Amino acid sequence: MAEIAIWQALAEVLSWQNLLASLVGVVLGLVVGALPGLTISLGMVLLLPLTFGLKSVTAMSLLLGLFAAGMTGGSFSAILINIPGTPSASATVLDGHPLAQAGQAGKALGVSVISSFWGGLFSLACLVVSAPLIARVALRFGAAEQFALMTLGLTLICAFAGQSVLRGLISGVLGLLLTTVGQDPLMGTPRFTFGLVELQAGILFIPAMIGLFAVPQVIKGMRAGASGVIPRFKLGLTQLLPSWRDLLKLKRSLLVGAAIGTGVGAIPGTGGPIAVFLAYDVARRLSRDPGAFGRGSLEGVAAPEAANNGVTGGALVPMLTLGIPGDPITAILLGALIIQGIAPGPLLFREHPQFVYGVFWALLLANVMTLVVALLSVRWIVQVLRVPQRILIPVIAILCILGSYGIRNTLFDSLVMLAFGGLGYVMQRYRFPVVPMIIGLVLGPELEEQLRLSLILSAGDPMVFLRHPIAAAFLALTVLAFAAPVLRLAWARWRGRRAGLVSATPGPDWKVTPEQ
């Protein structure tokens, strides 16, 4: 049965519509990734409304193509102009640009593309192996476990999203709070709609996401104006492809990068930027030539690039198996699935196996296409760095408005998008991260449903969450996630005080008595 689904899914992914969607996604991903200021999340959220009319696997091919290629494209500007195209390419700058300055831009780009491909394949293999197992375990989860798990996921995202856990939590709670607008998930009674028919279905999170991500970017971009200046490099295929000997020297960095990227990607609230610096640091420690890092080491390019594409498969594990998006990108993918009438979670593997295998094949296709398209067309794709902001920004602004309109063919959604855009700008201005709010908006209805179901099933007894061991364990981890920053601070203070105490305490007067 499973075998039939696997091959049917492959046939579906290899249809011309899917191949075209994947190609479009990959090209857009490389462009969006390469352009500093445009993030992968922004590209995906702008593309999301255009996927409504597509089949589910075709929509995923398009979005996964953008996801995988965006991670790779971020390295182009990092290497060539010393500005990471995406936050996930931040570590690539450290060695990529020195290599470009030393006349090895082609080699650095080639290593980056191949490392990304390897990272993507590694994480896909991990996804294929681990996802069905996790889904099988998660099938045993009842309402209490699901509520506790979602609470843990949301807390982790709030804790990691910004510089302050408190601000992250406020943002997350505001997101949850906004999902209480509209019909309640159990009885369908309207709440906080103020008589507006448009609010009966609640605040759609796609216009909200578009506004929160894109409008602050538009406001900032209006100031930038200038176009990118890129020096001329030779970027033909012969300059890009590294030798086998070079690749063999990179095997340790490639393995470390891919493993760290996949592992970090699977933890909600982390994502690419954390993975790349962790991978860079570990690769440097394990390198035979750590001194070369930061001065133009190919290992310093390979490790973070394998890591950021490793994140792609890792991030899909909690999203597909548990229905929990770990970062904004998987939140957008989750949104795309919900639009298509597919609910991610453990049941997905039982009810829609062909779709799950389709996602696996689509991710493989995205990685292969990224490798081929990037190697063959990098010299042309980097030309987008010359496109001035005064063209890009108006296009983004209008895509926000028309994309939101396209969801239900109502300009009310465009107004919702704009309201959230203003809110996003205010939040950034006051240093509140927007990601927890987005995850709150995505998880809110399900979280409320599972909480209330748990309480209904236990006749209102809140101890139900402690009587289920798995739920209790998730809640204990949630408390730990809350407490970790406080404990870390207390530990640092205690150590600081102790160090101060030691230095202030007069020790044995050995300095004056060594000759005794």
Place this chain on the structure above:
Amino acid sequence: MPKARRARDDLVVALALLAFAAGYGGLALRLPERNIPGSVGLDFVPLLLAGTLAMLATGLLIGAIRRPAVAPAGESPGWGQAGLVVSVMLVYILALPYLGFWLATPPYLAVTMWQSGARRPGVILVTAMGLSLALWAVFIALFAVPLPRGSLF
């Protein structure tokens, strides 16, 4: 941004959040009661969230009173710039039901290009028309996503 200013900002935000939590909680208390016996009703989650938000806002308030926030302020344009960008977007959205995509979009693109620093009228005009055509092609021809039609024209 000076530390004192950041502390004042946090104070203002905390008070605004407290007021919002109170207002939202008040509205939640007025929700119709349709409880399942022995369980929780429509207002349970909203009240829980209002309480949590109030608690977190109090934490922010205490932090602002005790010491100024130390997080670095990112580079951000002023409120005037933001207000202008949002206002132009709002005007475009409000004009769309009357003017439709074709009449509203090129002027909107021209205005935003001018806002972004473009100054040559010929270039702005041609680019605005070209971009409108490209957007139409992407939405209608490629993805079959409808665009707004105007009621006046």
